[in-house]
Amino acid sequence: MTRLQDMATLAEEHDYMARVRAAQDWMLDHARMRVATGAQVAGDRYTAETLGRMLKSHVKELAEEPEGAPYFGRLTFTEGEHRDQRYYIGRRRITEEQGPPLVIDWRAPVSSLFYRASATDRHGVAVRRRYGWSNRSPIRLTGFEDEHLDRGEELGTTSRLLAEEIERPRVGPMRDIVATIQPEQDELVRADLDQSLCVQGGPGTGKTAVGLHRAAYLLYAHRRQLKRTGVLVVGPNPTFLEYIAAVLPALGEVDVQQRTLDGLLTSAEPRATDADQAALVKHDVRTAAVLRRALVGRLREPTDGIVLTDGSYRLRVTATALAREFARITTEDLPYALGRERLRTRIVALLQRQLEYHGESPNRKWLDKTGRSQPVTAILDRCWPRVRPEEVLAGLLGDADALKLAADGILSDAEQQALLWARPPRSWKSARWTAADRVLLDEIAGAIEHPAGFGHIVVDEAQDLSPMQCRVLARRSRHGSVTVLGDLAQGTSAWAAADWRVQLGHLGKPDATVTALTLGFRVPAVVLAYANRLLPHLKVTVPVVRSVRGDGLLDVRRTSDLTAAVVERVRAALELAGSIAVICSAERVNSLATALDGCGERVSVRPATEVKGLEFDHVVVAEPDEIVAAEPRGIHRLYVVLTRAVSRLEVVHTGESGGWDLPFHAAHHVARR
Numbered sequence: 001m002t003r004l005q006d007m008a009t010l011a012e013e014h015d016y017m018a019r020v021r022a023a024q025d026w027m028l029d030h031a032r033m034r035v036a037t038g039a040q041v042a043g044d045r046y047t048a049e050t051l052g053r054m055l056k057s058h059v060k061e062l063a064e065e066p067e068g069a070p071y072f073g074r075l076t077f078t079e080g081e082h083r084d085q086r087y088y089i090g091r092r093r094i095t096e097e098q099g100p101p102l103v104i105d106w107r108a109p110v111s112s113l114f115y116r117a118s119a120t121d122r123h124g125v126a127v128r129r130r131y132g133w134s135n136r137s138p139i140r141l142t143g144f145e146d147e148h149l150d151r152g153e154e155l156g157t158t159s160r161l162l163a164e165e166i167e168r169p170r171v172g173p174m175r176d177i178v179a180t181i182q183p184e185q186d187e188l189v190r191a192d193l194d195q196s197l198c199v200q201g202g203p204g205t206g207k208t209a210v211g212l213h214r215a216a217y218l219l220y221a222h223r224r225q226l227k228r229t230g231v232l233v234v235g236p237n238p239t240f241l242e243y244i245a246a247v248l249p250a251l252g253e254v255d256v257q258q259r260t261l262d263g264l265l266t267s268a269e270p271r272a273t274d275a276d277q278a279a280l281v282k283h284d285v286r287t288a289a290v291l292r293r294a295l296v297g298r299l300r301e302p303t304d305g306i307v308l309t310d311g312s313y314r315l316r317v318t319a320t321a322l323a324r325e326f327a328r329i330t331t332e333d334l335p336y337a338l339g340r341e342r343l344r345t346r347i348v349a350l351l352q353r354q355l356e357y358h359g360e361s362p363n364r365k366w367l368d369k370t371g372r373s374q375p376v377t378a379i380l381d382r383c384w385p386r387v388r389p390e391e392v393l394a395g396l397l398g399d400a401d402a403l404k405l406a407a408d409g410i411l412s413d414a415e416q417q418a419l420l421w422a423r424p425p426r427s428w429k430s431a432r433w434t435a436a437d438r439v440l441l442d443e444i445a446g447a448i449e450h451p452a453g454f455g456h457i458v459v460d461e462a463q464d465l466s467p468m469q470c471r472v473l474a475r476r477s478r479h480g481s482v483t484v485l486g487d488l489a490q491g492t493s494a495w496a497a498a499d500w501r502v503q504l505g506h507l508g509k510p511d512a513t514v515t516a517l518t519l520g521f522r523v524p525a526v527v528l529a530y531a532n533r534l535l536p537h538l539k540v541t542v543p544v545v546r547s548v549r550g551d552g553l554l555d556v557r558r559t560s561d562l563t564a565a566v567v568e569r570v571r572a573a574l575e576l577a578g579s580i581a582v583i584c585s586a587e588r589v590n591s592l593a594t595a596l597d598g599c600g601e602r603v604s605v606r607p608a609t610e611v612k613g614l615e616f617d618h619v620v621v622a623e624p625d626e627i628v629a630a631e632p633r634g635i636h637r638l639y640v641v642l643t644r645a646v647s648r649l650e651v652v653h654t655g656e657s658g659g660w661d662l663p664f665h666a667a668h669h670v671a672r673r
């Protein structure tokens with residue numbers, strides 16, 4: 001295309017852009033007008049209020065929409081179902097008062113071709129156009145990039161706009177990737193709602209991004225169903241949740257709950273900590289069987305019958321009949337509370353039969369009253385007593401005999417010993433629970449009564465969940481599907497998973513499809529190659545990630561004054577754009593933070609334990625040996641730490657490498673584009 005043609009096309013694009021802006025203004029005005037008139041047109045007050053609320057939130061959504069690119073792509077078709085059509089694709093659908101939409105939603109079925117059409121499989125697409133926009137407000141169209149699929153052109157990961165997007169400096173929270181979703185990511189994003197997925201993805205392959213976009217996609221494709229059942233995103237810690245919080249709202253989805261696993265638990269906050277051995281036993285899946293046994297141990301087989309006086313009748317249920325019903329219900333595998341209600345219903349049915357034998361026909365009121373009568377309630381309280389989770393757990397942790405009874409053949413003597421309280425509280429009401437206890441309380445609560453579930457759960461960093469934590473989620477997705485995201489190589493918890501099939505079993509979805517993402521979008525190739533040298537030292541087998549980024553810098557240096565060297569590296573980094581993180585062992589955070597005081601908001605000092613899932617333009621790792629030595633899976637932690645850099649990684653160390661075959665002592669090594 002000549003320069004003149006190029007300018008003509010750009011002018012045409014600017015005209016279209018102006019039309020889209022006008023349509024956006026019209027949509028906002030129109031929505032406001034409907035709020036104003038909604039109350040008058042709707043029938044009764046309730047409908048008017050509901051409608052009003054709905055319209056108001058629509059206006060709020062439109063008005064609050066961040067000023068962003070109204071579209072990012074365009075497809076031109078010359079063949080097939082969409083022959084001679086041209087579609088602009090954006091984060092939201094944009095329409096004028098009449099006529100076809102000016103911009104279609106990225107989640108609409110045809111938009112999928114924007115991500116998937118290729119020169120060999122065009123689906124009628126002749127040209128795919130990507131738009132570039134200025135980041136500053138007011139946002140401006142700066143150019144575009146065409147791929148003539150009909151002429152065999154295909155840019156793939158060499159697209160200039162994709163490169164600009166992944167290489168841009170990172171400041172603030174995570175952003176959406178709708179403009180540049182890759183074909184293998186799109187397949188995961190658009191998988192059916194009833195399909196549970198597990199994505200094994202090395203560092204920076206876009207797992208988190210894929211999970212969040214999948215949530216947005218499912219809400220679009222199954223809005224009604226998911227509005228009712230809900231979507232939940234589970235992340236490893238509050239910092240991570242803060243980091244990802246803006247992605248879904250930017251995609252127009254505000255109705256998604258985003259929580260940590262602990263945030264799902266309803267029991268009181270922990271007030272005690274477990275010894276390592278106790279925590280290990282509590283997070284072990286065998287503990288579920290112990291708790292189940294303890295709960296069932298509350299049941300008492302009926303030994304007496306019931307006699308109930310009803311008017312002139314004396315109604316009876318014999319001990320034998322009662323024992324038969326009781327036995328039958330215990331084989332039905334019901335939640336505990338439901339079992340109690342089932343027994344009540346059966347007793348009432350037996351009494352009802354007798355009354356009918358006398359020629360009476362008892363009504364609903366009689367059935368309710370009889371179910372609540374003293375003799376029936378007394379039997380239930382004796383045979384199937386109401387229980388609280390806290391009572392059951394305290395009954396085990398505070399009583400060696402009770403624990404032995406429940407754990408016999410399941411936990412060893414030493415394991416039982418590890419669980420027991422050194423000084424049991426006077427009552428379960430004054431027990432001081434630990435974080436692991438809260439997971440056990442949830443297990444018991446779930447066995448008593450199934451918790452409300454979600455239509456879909458996205459769980460990130462799932463490799464770190466213990467079997468018992470997995471069960472917390474399994475209980476909440478009994479009738480829904482899950483997207484499980486993680487990287488076995490980044491497992492740092494004491495119970496980190498080594499095999500997805502096993503973990504999926506604990507999550508209640510043993511048959512979920514496991515897919516690997518192996519293209520890295522965050523970490524530059526030179527940094528990734530360095531971090532990947534750790535892989536042989538990790539106790540897992542994972543596919544190796546290949547970076548799409550040829551830029552970046554790696555600098556490993558030995559020093560005799562760690563603090564001075566770190567300060568010097570940070571000062572140098574401040575000359576460049578983007579965020580800077582100094583990552584070190586928890587013990588070193590304070591001293592380095594003091595030394596770096598006054599360096600400004602772009603610099604943060606973070607303990608190695610709190611950077612999972614995050615990314616920074618420039619990372620300075622201080623004394624990696626200390627990070628490795630700080631915890632049993634310290635080498636996995638170091639792998640996480642070394643893979644947080646978007647552009648530059650610097651490693652500063654004082655000693656020789658410790659025991660493991662790591663290249664920290666390597667000569668000063670710099671690689672630049």
Ligand SMILES: Nc1ncnc2c1ncn2[C@@H]1O[C@H](COP(=O)(O)OP(=O)(O)OP(=O)(O)O)[C@@H](O)[C@H]1O
Nearest residue numbers: 177180181182203204205206207208209521522613
């Ligand atoms: N298709 C894409 N286009 C542009 N950027 C992308 C794409 N996929 C991922 N990214 C970017 O790469 C970075 C890493 O993505 P993300 O955090 O989702 O990876 P991850 O697999 O969860 O990483 P980790 O396991 O290390 O936490 C993010 O900045 C994300 O926006």
